[in-house]
Amino acid sequence: DAGVIQSPRHEVTEMGQEVTLRCKLISGHNSLFWYRQTMMRGLELLIYFNNNVPIDDSGMPEDRFSAKMPNASFSTLKIQPSEPRDSAVYFCASSLAGGVRTSGRTDTQYFGPGTRLTVL
Amino acid sequence: KQEVTQIPAALSVPEGENLVLNCSFTDSAIYNLQWFRQDPGKGLTSLLLIQSSQREQTSGRLNASLDKSSGRSTLYIAASQPGDSATYLCAVIVSQAGTALIFGKGTTLSVSS
Numbered sequence: 001d002a003g004v005i006q007s008p009r010h011e012v013t014e015m016g017q018e019v020t021l022r023c024k025l026i027s028g029h030n031s032l033f034w035y036r037q038t039m040m041r042g043l044e045l046l047i048y049f050n051n052n053v054p055i056d057d058s059g060m061p062e063d064r065f066s067a068k069m070p071n072a073s074f075s076t077l078k079i080q081p082s083e084p085r086d087s088a089v090y091f092c093a094s095s096l097a098g099g100v101r102t103s104g105r106t107d108t109q110y111f112g113p114g115t116r117l118t119v120l
Numbered sequence: 121k122q123e124v125t126q127i128p129a130a131l132s133v134p135e136g137e138n139l140v141l142n143c144s145f146t147d148s149a150i151y152n153l154q155w156f157r158q159d160p161g162k163g164l165t166s167l168l169l170i171q172s173s174q175r176e177q178t179s180g181r182l183n184a185s186l187d188k189s190s191g192r193s194t195l196y197i198a199a200s201q202p203g204d205s206a207t208y209l210c211a212v213i214v215s216q217a218g219t220a221l222i223f224g225k226g227t228t229l230s231v232s233s
Contacts, residue, residue: 004163033220043223048220113163114162
């Protein structure tokens with residue numbers, strides 16, 4: 001299994017530009033999470049989906065951020081327009097079950113390698 | 121609002137030493153707790169997951185304990201090795217309905233040979 005795949009791994013852009021981050025879930029997983037990591041705030045949840053449906057987007061900073069799951073295995077996180085304060089590492093994670101009672105390691109979230117975004 | 125705190129923020133030990141990393145959370149109504157490892161420039165790797173009904177989990181040289189009533193978890197690493205050098209993050213899920221992880225800021229461990 002290839003694990004969670006994210007692209008690009010690094011992105012450098014100028015303020016005001018649109019940025020699109022991509023994530024491919026582990027096959028068979030039905031929950032998808034987008035997190036952002038900064039030195040100041042650590043890891044924070046932005047949004048998560050269960051079975052392609054957004055469940056909680058309260059962590060999305062503002063309307064400039066949007067996320068979609070066009071199919072069960074793929075997601076995008078878009079920032080438009082980007083600002084320097086959006087610079088961070090963005091992680092995508094997937095799990096086998098979201099919001100459902102499970103046992104053992106079924107709830108484990110598997111993280112992608114992250115996208116390091118720099119907005120100049 | 122659930123807050124997760126990890127102390128210390130950084131720790132340096134010589135190879136072979138046993139060590140304990142601490143994690144505390146403010147709301148004891150958690151669904152489960154996970155310990156992750158993060159290497160520089162890399163993603164997170166799940167180490168151990170403890171369900172709220174469990175008190176500990178073990179994997180190799182790692183042992184994680186959970187005391188919900190006191191809002192604490194510890195990660196015990198036995199016979200530390202230089203390869204254990206990384207940042208260790210603790211995270212909780214606060215309810216069965218919501219599966220988003222709330223993270224601490226991590227403890228950066230350095231094991232010298």
